Amino acid sequence: MNPNASNNPTIKDVARKANVSIATVSRVLNNLSGYSDKTEQKVNQVIKEIGYQPNAIARGLINKRTQTIGVMFPNVSSYFSADILHGIEEFANDHNYSVFVCNTDEDGKRTMKYLHVLREKQVDGIIFSSEMLKEEYYEVLQAMKVPVVLVSSKADYASVPYIKVDDKQAAYDAVQYLILHGHREIAMVSGTETDTMAGTTRVEGYLKALQDYGIPFKENYLVYGNFTFDEGCIAMEKLIQNAPEATAIFAASDEMAVAVLAVAAKHGLKIPDDISVIGYDNLKLAEMAVPPLTTVDQRLYDMGKLATGKLIDMIENHCVADSSIMPHRIVERQTVRRLT
């Protein structure tokens, strides 16, 4: 009588049926040495027969490794996160890691809860995406003693590498692109005003480009959104109200750029005839826009992959990876007009 009929078969069942010890089964499972070809075959045959699959939980308990990483996003469903997640997922899976997704909502409480859950679940590493790594988070991360990498974000802790583009330079390039196309009345729809990561640095790039080309900055040309479409719409409305002379707009995210397009259309403004627009991110969304959006590409998918590579390296080699500045480039589509 099988003493273990209803449950999934365990290594014990295999051992019994193959007339060997569980140690031997374990050895062939992990292809170590210490068994003859004959037993190996016998064991493998039994495994096939009874459909045995190792229990990763038991494995994790003794190995203190779960082959699992956690990924934290401010908003999983944003089109921005989706690309990064895709890269992470793919790389992780190819290297035999599974990924827990966490949606922080940019909420401290939620984030802390997730951090604790991830600790309890014994993840081998954590990727923190597009969000500030607050002191508070860093501390529990330290306590967990697991590697962390930041993507599309940055922090000044030696032990946590980051991957991001040079936001200031990228913004500079975008604005310069506009300038080189003959624009001088350039407005900006910035990201969150308090975001020192992707908010203020891009504004700095904008300001610097203006300055380098001797274009005076006008207060009313700078409005803030929070990177989303909805706030992008509001921002654009303000711009139409307060800066009707602008001939071009630099939006700090593609979502907001698309919002600019939408609101412009609503007001009967033609793109790029009446106003030029350049975005930031190069989401699929940019391609889909009408007209297709000129934007700065930051290769989100690759950033996800790269981040995961670094993380796994840190996990497996107990080292700390270098940070990377991701190259960016402007992809020209049809929303910027050359002024004659």
Place this chain on the structure above:
Amino acid sequence: MNPNASNNPTIKDVARKANVSIATVSRVLNNLSGYSDKTEQKVNQVIKEIGYQPNAIARGLINKRTQTIGVMFPNVSSYFSADILHGIEEFANDHNYSVFVCNTDEDGKRTMKYLHVLREKQVDGIIFSSEMLKEEYYEVLQAMKVPVVLVSSKADYASVPYIKVDDKQAAYDAVQYLILHGHREIAMVSGTETDTMAGTTRVEGYLKALQDYGIPFKENYLVYGNFTFDEGCIAMEKLIQNAPEATAIFAASDEMAVAVLAVAAKHGLKIPDDISVIGYDNLKLAEMAVPPLTTVDQRLYDMGKLATGKLIDMIENHCVADSSIMPHRIVERQTVRRLT
């Protein structure tokens, strides 16, 4: 000397420091009965002091429950999946489950690999999204003995509930909406021809509506894409070529509808003046489109939540949940013109 200095503290450390047995610590941890207020306080104090957190892996081993579910998508980064994932993630987290994301790429091999990984990792349940549940998958799912629920998909297995809208009816309603707006030359950009789920059923709805209103079906009015923007573009090009008399187009996904918009614009066709368009999904993308896309809403986010609710119910109550037909509705925006 602390015998466990470098590692995370365990229940043993707590027990030792609080001068109780590990059983007692476990009891207060799970707030069972069997200890005095005094010991409870002492234990809790020690827990705080040394920053103890339970090890979910060890727990999982003995409880045979991991508080973890797996979610399979054909493409995690599609704007369609993103909404569903968001709903799933949120509901799961609120009920103390973590979620593993899996990206199948609609590839049988990959899917099978994931299924095995999920089994090894001992997930408590699985959500299968927007993909056919092949016999092959069903079998290993059966062997795993974990609950499964389908979202935006359907299968005829009594043990696996599904959540979806009535695709045929929804398509019917969309086309009827066009008809009631005076259109009779209605083309369709369908989803994958071989997809009996979201492909052919929507075509059936289209056909039925035409029939009910006495409109003859024209072969050249029906083209196929695979729900994505790129194939939507190709499909629309075909339509412009082969069905220039069409006054309205029903697209089987918002992505394809947006492709229709884009290609139309490219050809100088004005929406909705020259041609009307209705989509399917009601993604955020629909709102973002220029002009905003009229489409049929299928509440993806809620479907994700509902699916997770059902799954957790099945996990915790060892029952099998009912299937649900999600209500759909048409959300009117600006891509359909009333023909006079």
Place this chain on the structure above:
DNA sequence: GAACATAACGTAAACGTTTACTCCTGTGAA
């Protein structure tokens, strides 16, 4: 004050693996 219930714990087995040790057997060299 005996009998008994109950609260408050502790002991140890169990979950499914991995792995350090140990043991046996056969082979080749001296």
Place this chain on the structure above:
DNA sequence: TTCACAGGAGTAAACGTTTACGTTATGTTC
């Protein structure tokens, strides 16, 4: 013939929990 050694295998401890069961002390009831 003896010895060393290696290959092939088993035993048992360990990972960090939960929990069935046992034990002790403290009432409570008659």
